[in-house]
Structure formats: structure tokens, C-alpha cells
């Protein structure tokens with residue numbers, strides 16, 4: 372009953388020309404599919420990629436969004452600007468933002484709230500580091516990441532949001548969580564949401580991210596609480612990303 376969502380995260384890669392070529396190849400190669408497909412691209416190319424994908428089933432997302440509505444916030448891009456540019460999704464709280472740029476649980480919650488106000492679907496990224504997993508803190512880390520958002524926006528906000536579980540130790544490392552490890556955390560996240568609102572939990576798309584590739588996507592996506600993927604490195608190659616998109 373949940374529609375799968377396969378989302379690419381291009382991170383800070385590629386040129387305008389390469390992005391347009393990749394988007395065009397995806398639009399031509401996807402065919403008619405049940406699942407949703409989207410790409411999260413650098414801010415400066417959002418409009419180009421949206422134009423390249425116009426008329427296709429592939430949506431466009433940003434990789435971040437400001438935690439304020441408007442004003443003197445040099446270098447930031449607001450949710451209203453994304454909405455104005457025809458953008459559907461915004462990642463919030465990606466682990467690279469949290470670890471390199473100081474995004475805190477509260478600033479991530481504020482970004483999430485700003486996105487929703489402009490009808491941009493926030494994709495809330497959560498996940499533990501290797502040290503946290505080894506110290507048995509996976510669930511408490513995820514609790515804190517979820518609670519900041521729930522306390523800021525209320526549980527109802529998750530009716531219009533997506534969660535991506537991305538264990539930090541699996542990002543860009545080639546070390547994927549096993550199907551069982553990923554499913555365990557996805558089921559935990561859904562149960563936490565369900566404790567507050569079972570209907571929202573049943574409909575919530577929870578994506579897995581961290582070294583998703585064409586050869587491991589099928590097993591991950593077959594898990595009952597995994598509703599698709601957030602794909603980094605492998606989304607930069609049209610053939611590989613299309614294969615992953617067809618793995619649900």
C-alpha cells in the first residue's frame with residue numbers, strides 16, 4: 372500500500388552539462404513505472420535539471436533548505452525559493468550536513484518545518500555512526516533525531532514527509548547494512564511513529580541509504596519496512612541508477 376520511492380542524491384558532483392545529460396538519460400530510460408523516482412541536485416542546477424526532467428515522471432529535490440523563512444541569512448536558500456522553482460523534495464539533516472556543517476537536531480527540525488510550510492516534502496535523514504552502533508546507541512540516537520522534529524512540528528507533519536535511514540558507517544564506504552540490520556531499524560522507526568499515530572506510520576515512506584548499488588538494492592527493497600532508497604554514488608551513473616530504480 373506504500374508507493375516505493377527511489378531518490379538519488381548527487382551531492383556536490385558534476386557540471387551543469389553532465390547533470391543535464393544524466394537527467395535526460397534517466398528520463399529516457401525509466402519507462403512507465405509504479406514507483407516514484409527523484410533526484411536531489413545542487414541548488415545552482417535545480418532549475419536546469421527540473422527543465423531537463425519536465426514531462427517525465429522524475430521529481431527534483433534540493434539537498435538542504437534554510438531553517439528560516441526569509442531575511443538576512445547570507446548563503447541560504449529558503450523553502451519558498453524552492454517552491455517557487457517547482458521543487459518537490461528537500462533533504463534535511465543529511466549526515467554530511469550534521470557532521471561537516473554543524474546542523475543540529477533542532478536546526479534540522481526547523482528546516483523540516485520550513486519545508487512543510489511551503490509544501491516541499493522534507494526527507495528527514497537519520498542514522499547512527501559506527502561508534503554509536505558499537506556502543507549500542509543506535510536506537511537512542513535515532514530517538515533524539517526523531518524527537519526534535521516531532522516536538523517542533525507535531526506527529527501530523529509526518530503525513531507529508533519521508534524519512535531516510537542512513538547509517539553513517541554505510542555512507543560512501545561500500546559497506547551496506549545487511550537486509551536484516553536495515554529492516555530492524557526501519558521497523559523501529561515505524562513503531563516509534565506508530566506509537567503516536569498508527570495511520571501516519573502505516574503510510575510513511577522510510578528509505579534506506581548507504582552504499583545502495585544495483586546488486587544489493589533488490590534485497591533491501593524487499594524488506595517489509597523499507598520503501599525504497601536514498602542513493603548517493605550509484606545515482607551518478609544513469610544505467611546503475613535506472614537498475615536500482617527498477618529493483619522494487
Ligand SMILES: O=C(CO)COP(=O)(O)O
Pocket residue numbers: 380465537541542543544545580581582583601602603604605
Ligand atoms: O549519503 C547517501 C545518500 O544520501 C548515501 O551515499 P552512498 O550511496 O554513496 O553511500
